[in-house]
Amino acid sequence: MVRAPAKTCPNLSRLFENAEPALISEFLDLRTFERFQWLEAYRSGNPGDENVPNAGEMLQKEKKEQLKPLETEAAGIVTVASDRGQYALEGLASTKLRSDRLQILRTQRDELTRSLWCYVHEPNLFEATQNSLHQRLFRRYDKHYQTFMAEAVGVSGPDRETYSVDKLLADLAERLDRGAGYRVDRFDIPEDADEPASEMYMISHPDPPTSVRDLDDEGNTSRIYFRPPGEAVVVFTPSTGRVHVRAKTRVLRHAIAESFIENVLEQEPSSQPVDFQAYDLSRFFESFDLEQPIDDGAQILRAQVIRAEVSVKNLANRLALSTSISQDFSEVVESQPGLAMIFERAVAIRFVEIAVRYRRSGSMEEKTLDFTITDRNSSSLLSLDDPFEREMGHRLLRHWGILQEGQAPTKAEATAVLPSILALWDIGAEKVTGAWLVSRGVDAGLLVKLGFLVPIGWEDIDLVDEDDQHETDARIFASSENAALGPSEGQVAPGTSVETYRLYRVRDRWVEEHLREQIVGVLDAPYVEEIGSDLIALGTMEIDDRAVPVYLARSLNNERVRAEVDTALRTRSNLGLGLVIQAGNSAGACLAGNVLTPAISHVPVGSSELALNAETLRTVFRRNRVLAMGGQSVALAKTGENSGTLYIPGKPSIDILGKNRLVVIQRLVDAYNAGPVPVATRDLQAGIEGQSLQNIFGSVLWKKLQSEYVRSPRTGAWEIAP
Numbered sequence: 001m002v003r004a005p006a007k008t009c010p011n012l013s014r015l016f017e018n019a020e021p022a023l024i025s026e027f028l029d030l031r032t033f034e035r036f037q038w039l040e041a042y043r044s045g046n047p048g049d050e051n052v053p054n055a056g057e058m059l060q061k062e063k064k065e066q067l068k069p070l071e072t073e074a075a076g077i078v079t080v081a082s083d084r085g086q087y088a089l090e091g092l093a094s095t096k097l098r099s100d101r102l103q104i105l106r107t108q109r110d111e112l113t114r115s116l117w118c119y120v121h122e123p124n125l126f127e128a129t130q131n132s133l134h135q136r137l138f139r140r141y142d143k144h145y146q147t148f149m150a151e152a153v154g155v156s157g158p159d160r161e162t163y164s165v166d167k168l169l170a171d172l173a174e175r176l177d178r179g180a181g182y183r184v185d186r187f188d189i190p191e192d193a194d195e196p197a198s199e200m201y202m203i204s205h206p207d208p209p210t211s212v213r214d215l216d217d218e219g220n221t222s223r224i225y226f227r228p229p230g231e232a233v234v235v236f237t238p239s240t241g242r243v244h245v246r247a248k249t250r251v252l253r254h255a256i257a258e259s260f261i262e263n264v265l266e267q268e269p270s271s272q273p274v275d276f277q278a279y280d281l282s283r284f285f286e287s288f289d290l291e292q293p294i295d296d297g298a299q300i301l302r303a304q305v306i307r308a309e310v311s312v313k314n315l316a317n318r319l320a321l322s323t324s325i326s327q328d329f330s331e332v333v334e335s336q337p338g339l340a341m342i343f344e345r346a347v348a349i350r351f352v353e354i355a356v357r358y359r360r361s362g363s364m365e366e367k368t369l370d371f372t373i374t375d376r377n378s379s380s381l382l383s384l385d386d387p388f389e390r391e392m393g394h395r396l397l398r399h400w401g402i403l404q405e406g407q408a409p410t411k412a413e414a415t416a417v418l419p420s421i422l423a424l425w426d427i428g429a430e431k432v433t434g435a436w437l438v439s440r441g442v443d444a445g446l447l448v449k450l451g452f453l454v455p456i457g458w459e460d461i462d463l464v465d466e467d468d469q470h471e472t473d474a475r476i477f478a479s480s481e482n483a484a485l486g487p488s489e490g491q492v493a494p495g496t497s498v499e500t501y502r503l504y505r506v507r508d509r510w511v512e513e514h515l516r517e518q519i520v521g522v523l524d525a526p527y528v529e530e531i532g533s534d535l536i537a538l539g540t541m542e543i544d545d546r547a548v549p550v551y552l553a554r555s556l557n558n559e560r561v562r563a564e565v566d567t568a569l570r571t572r573s574n575l576g577l578g579l580v581i582q583a584g585n586s587a588g589a590c591l592a593g594n595v596l597t598p599a600i601s602h603v604p605v606g607s608s609e610l611a612l613n614a615e616t617l618r619t620v621f622r623r624n625r626v627l628a629m630g631g632q633s634v635a636l637a638k639t640g641e642n643s644g645t646l647y648i649p650g651k652p653s654i655d656i657l658g659k660n661r662l663v664v665i666q667r668l669v670d671a672y673n674a675g676p677v678p679v680a681t682r683d684l685q686a687g688i689e690g691q692s693l694q695n696i697f698g699s700v701l702w703k704k705l706q707s708e709y710v711r712s713p714r715t716g717a718w719e720i721a722p
Contacts, residue, residue, distance in 0.1 A: 593652025
């Protein structure tokens with residue numbers, strides 16, 4: 001059977017039929033294909049020779065799999081030969097090429113020849129053109145790209161090509177620690193329709209060394225060790241301040257974005273999510289019909305739901321219905337007695353598959369786009385190979401109201417969600433349940449819209465394993481106070497809202513940054529320093545002619561965290577008495593020689609301001625600073641059933657947690673106030689026999705007590721050290 005090259009290798013066929021022979025000869029002689037020994041029969045031997053022997057026969061004779069590398073490269077050349085590709089190529093070439101090279105490019109006979117010439121003679125420019133096309137198609141969907149927010153600078157900086165780029169390379173080399181081999185090429189992308197002018201930075205970096213097994217044409221195998229090149233692209237739009245980063249891992253994208261913003265833009269990186277989205281399937285409770293919108297890039301012939309899965313009665317029960325694109329899903333549901341009521345009363349839409357029949361502009365061929373959306377906030381659109389279909393699919397989802405994009409909080413919204421944000425940051429959990437949010441009256445929808453939460457599905461209740469479709473045993477977990485940290489066993493409550501079983505991922509860094517912005521507005525000298533994962537220094541506030549250091553802390557109800565924060569604050573005692581603002585509401589008026597206060601008690605009621613109340617912060621500091629400095633007499637103040645705070649005048653207060661510890665400290669305090677007289681060790685241990693004092697307090701706390709708060713005047717006796 002005669003092979004049809006236009007179908008097996010359409011792009012390579014077009015290249016061989018329309019491009020100049022001299023350029024085809026140079027194309028086949030490129031280093032990219034030098035290891036393909038079978039190509040020797042089709043090379044001229046002289047690069048640029050206008051007579052390419054047997055190039056046309058290649059498509060008829062060679063196997064499709066063998067031609068695949070050439071077809072892949074040819075596809076890129078054909079894409080750049082398109083109208084949009086030529087526009088991007090012209091814009092980049094006019095700012096990057098020397099005038100003589102630019103003239104050679106422009107005098108090529110047609111678009112395809114210009115694209116092929118650029119591929120052969122200006123590979124960096126060609127790659128930049130491809131990236132310019134890709135970033136506008138894919139950057140919004142968080143698969144290849146991630147978007148970060150910086151401050152708008154209006155126009156490109158004059159020195160960003162030299163000094164600042166050198167700083168970027170040096171910083172990346174230090175962050176990634178992968179040896180030498182870093183490079184940055186900068187291009188200016190001109191304004192295009194609704195896309196403002198931007199700057200593109202193509203970053204080459206070394207990936208970790210690796211190896212592969214190679215098979216030559218004679219069947220011999222060998223192992224090749226090499227250091228693969230890593231590639232990343234940064235696109236910065238000066239007018240908006242948005243920084244789009246493409247890299248293969250999320251960690252790498254964040255590292256490159258932070259380095260770029262710090263070194264090239266000389267700004268502080270922001271954790272505010274930009275261009276984030278969520279898939280909302282709730283519209284299908286009312287109807288499965290999808291209208292056919294008018295699309296600029298294609299004619300939509302039919303859009304139809306072809307599969308839907310819902311949970312009936314509770315989340316563990318699933319019901320699925322499938323049809324073909326030629327059938328009307330709603331009609332099928334209505335035609336079966338009782339089926340429409342089942343779908344209307346479903347507790348959740350779990351999975352939807354949509355088929356779209358369309359015809360691209362300028363083509364008579366009908367194609368079908370098939371993609372899925374799940375209640376885990378995922379869509380198969382991100383895995384499609386065709387960039388046009390990915391873009392069109394997302395446009396359709398926006399039109400139907402399924403794809404909902406987030407936005408930055410307004411001043412009123414920022415103040416309204418502050419109590420919820422404080423609670424989220426205080427627990428320090430990666431995930432929270434709907435039950436946790438509902439029990440606190442938190443509007444999950446608003447937090448999702450503002451980017452603080454990301455919906456990720458449901459608690460572990462599915463009866464069907466999605467990998468192998470075999471039934472598995474699972475349970476619905478009831479909510480509790482610690483639901484955000486992990487589910488606990490319980491029973492299904494029929495009257496409970498299904499929303500209580502939802503799961504959300506917390507964008508912890510964005511939550512933390514939002515809180516910092518709320519608080520630093522009241523400080524006289526903001527200076528943010530992350531002391532630990534649970535303690536942040538925010539700067540200083542002027543109180544009674546003194547600069548008081550201010551801190552933000554969380555999870556102080558956790559004994560381990562509170563002890564770590566206590567230790568960290570004591571290492572900063574040289575800064576003087578400070579103010580610790582806690583995200584939660586743990587007991588106590590002071591912590592490690594600092595005044596302790598809950599942030600929620602300083603949120604202005606009914607105010608649209610983006611800051612806490614500065615005057616109430618000053619008031620609570622003045623009221624409790626004597627206690628933070630040790631009080632006016634030696635005392636142990638109970639803050640809970642098994643917790644208390646030891647006060648010694650002139651010394652930082654210290655938290656005592658644990659029933660036995662409180663007993664020992666209370667005996668020392670009573671003896672001091674009655675005498676003072678030392679207390680024998682055996683009397684301190686009365687009722688707690690079998691444990692030494694170090695075992696009772698733990699080595700860390702016991703060392704703290706011995707350093708400042710207790711002493712042994714003689715062997716076998718202890719007393720408070722004033």
